[in-house]
Amino acid sequence: xxxxxxxxxxxxxxxxxDFLPPVIRRTTEQILAQHxxxxxxxxxxxxxxxxxxxxxxxxxxxxQAACDAYGYHxxxxxSDADAPIPNKAILERIEPGxxxxxxxxxxxxxx
Numbered sequence: 001x002x003x004x005x006x007x008x009x010x011x012x013x014x015x016x017x018d019f020l021p022p023v024i025r026r027t028t029e030q031i032l033a034q035h036x037x038x039x040x041x042x043x044x045x046x047x048x049x050x051x052x053x054x055x056x057x058x059x060x061x062x063x064q065a066a067c068d069a070y071g072y073h074x075x076x077x078x079s080d081a082d083a084p085i086p087n088k089a090i091l092e093r094i095e096p097g098x099x100x101x102x103x104x105x106x107x108x109x110x111x
Contacts (some may be wrong), residue, residue, distance in 0.1 A: 005032070008069030008109060009049045010062060011078045020078060021047040048072070062097025069109035 007024060011017055024047050050065040062077055069075040079093040101108050 006072045007047050008065065008072045008075040009047050009078070010065040010075060011049070012080060016078055017049055020076075021049065024076060047076075050075075058093055059096035059100050062094070063100040063104060063106075063108070066097075066101045066108040066110070067104075067106050070107040072109050074111040075109040 005028065007028065009020060009024065011020060048069070050068050056064065058079075065077070066075050077094055077097065079089045081089045083089070101110060
């Protein structure tokens with residue numbers, strides 16, 4: 001049986017919209033092949049780009065994207081590191097949103 005792998009994508013800017021979906025699709029297909037799952041899933045992984053209200057703060061935007069991605073297999077959140085070490089971006093621009101997702105009672109993609 002062929003399954004479709006559905007991934008949501010939340011990005012910072014327009015250039016990410018163009019660049020990341022093919023990279024994510026190709027990388028996911030390689031991971032599936034490495035684990036013997038390439039025949040189980042469609043060759044083309046479905047990456048759905050999510051847009052949110054940019055007036056919200058970033059954490060709230062991530063929560064909204066997770067709610068929009070409810071039912072997807074995973075939500076990919078991209079944030080530029082803007083520094084040689086990505087820890088600051090993770091702590092300041094990604095983790096607060098993930099915390100809101102973990103705490104919400106709304107239906108949301110939690111992976």
